[in-house]
Amino acid sequence: MNWDDTTDPDTDAAGERLVGPVADREDQAVEAALRPKDLGEFIGQEKVREQLDLVLRAARARGATADHVLLSGAPGLGKTTLSMIIAAEMGAPIRITSGPAIQHAGDLAAILSSLQEGEVLFLDEIHRMSRPAEEMLYMAMEDFRVDVIVGKGPGATAIPLELPPFTLVGATTRAGLLPPPLRDRFGFTAHMEFYEPTELERVVHRSAGLLDVEIDTAGAAEIAGRSRGTPRIANRLLRRVRDYAQVKADGVITREIAAAALAVYEVDARGLDRLDRAVLDALLKLFGGGPVGLSTLAVAVGEERETVEEVAEPFLVREGLLARTPRGRVATPAAWAHLGLTPPRAHTPGNGQGDLFGA
Numbered sequence: 001m002n003w004d005d006t007t008d009p010d011t012d013a014a015g016e017r018l019v020g021p022v023a024d025r026e027d028q029a030v031e032a033a034l035r036p037k038d039l040g041e042f043i044g045q046e047k048v049r050e051q052l053d054l055v056l057r058a059a060r061a062r063g064a065t066a067d068h069v070l071l072s073g074a075p076g077l078g079k080t081t082l083s084m085i086i087a088a089e090m091g092a093p094i095r096i097t098s099g100p101a102i103q104h105a106g107d108l109a110a111i112l113s114s115l116q117e118g119e120v121l122f123l124d125e126i127h128r129m130s131r132p133a134e135e136m137l138y139m140a141m142e143d144f145r146v147d148v149i150v151g152k153g154p155g156a157t158a159i160p161l162e163l164p165p166f167t168l169v170g171a172t173t174r175a176g177l178l179p180p181p182l183r184d185r186f187g188f189t190a191h192m193e194f195y196e197p198t199e200l201e202r203v204v205h206r207s208a209g210l211l212d213v214e215i216d217t218a219g220a221a222e223i224a225g226r227s228r229g230t231p232r233i234a235n236r237l238l239r240r241v242r243d244y245a246q247v248k249a250d251g252v253i254t255r256e257i258a259a260a261a262l263a264v265y266e267v268d269a270r271g272l273d274r275l276d277r278a279v280l281d282a283l284l285k286l287f288g289g290g291p292v293g294l295s296t297l298a299v300a301v302g303e304e305r306e307t308v309e310e311v312a313e314p315f316l317v318r319e320g321l322l323a324r325t326p327r328g329r330v331a332t333p334a335a336w337a338h339l340g341l342t343p344p345r346a347h348t349p350g351n352g353q354g355d356l357f358g359a
């Protein structure tokens with residue numbers, strides 16, 4: 001994966017966030033050790049696992065290379081991990097690159113022509129590849145062939161190059177941005193969902209075992225509940241809680257230790273951090289729950305408009321704490337409850353405000 005060429009609003013605009021979904025330097029250093037190695041070890045995503053298992057078993061039984069696979073879903077849900085599992089299950093080597101790293105068709109031709117038979121090519125952020133590279137990929141995926149252009153202008157010639165059969169695993173956070181001709185060339189598309197708290201609890205237990213950290217069931221549940229449906233965040237919170245347990249207690253993670261540690265890092269019981277809460281706080285206390293325009297809300301919390309929109313809002317909307325309406329941002333009843341505040345009478349149900357939530 002190419003970590004340097006991605007712009008991440010979580011780190012660019014709001015400093016490093018403990019609950020940001022994109023990998024930071026420390027994540028990159030430790031994630032390799034925590035990745036499940038086969039489908040049996042991969043937690044959750046039952047449907048995807050079952051379907052992929054069939055695809056891979058069938059290919060193995062035929063002695064064929066597996067079909068191309070498209071994985072879509074938010075960062076940190078396990079797309080890279082699954083691509084490595086696909087290679088491992090097929091007994092094939094894997095090459096890892098990313099859309100932004102492929103600027104020219106020639107870059108892609110160089111990678112494709114050096115693949116071994118059956119190799120898995122993992123192309124992260126496939127929606128960010130350049131157009132000419134994308135067109136070259138169509139032919140490579142379908143016919144295992146590329147045309148390498150030699151020379152320029154009227155004298156340029158296309159030299160066809162045969163490729164060994166390979167499996168492309170494309171990953172994207174935005175499946176909707178992929179041009180249909182590219183999307184159609186994948187034999188299997190899997191959409192990865194956010195994880196349930198009980199699944200994240202298993203992720204935390206498994207990682208704690210690998211990191212040699214003692215944790216009880218309630219401690220794991222506490223961390224899971226604050227991990228925003230994302231294994232990467234669960235693993236990161238676990239590491240911070242482990243530090244706290246070592247320094248402030250006897251190293252064992254219990255519910256109390258997890259809660260106290262994450263209070264230090266300002267990650268609340270639902271996984272909201274300081275920025276998320278500042279947005280909700282302003283919306284409720286300054287604007288009576290809205291509707292209020294995004295720019296006004298951003299000024300009120302002293303952040304850029306983009307930071308509020310791209311960093312804080314998606315999770316608040318997903319959690320059902322904030323709604324985007326044509327008239328502006330509106331807090332839901334759950335937001336009032338979460339901050340322990342009572343909505344003014346005008347915001348209680350049955351007062352004509354229901355239409356703001358599309359009721």
Ligand SMILES: Nc1ncnc2c1ncn2[C@@H]1O[C@H](COP(=O)(O)OP(=O)(O)OP(=O)(O)O)[C@@H](O)[C@H]1O
Nearest residue numbers: 031034035042043075076077078079080081231232
């Ligand atoms: N199903 C799972 N079971 C256990 N651990 C998981 C699972 N999914 C992800 N993880 C853990 O979460 C971390 C992040 O996963 P991964 O790098 O595969 O995410 P990703 O979707 O590829 O993220 P990005 O899009 O940012 O590259 C990994 O270290 C892995 O240990």
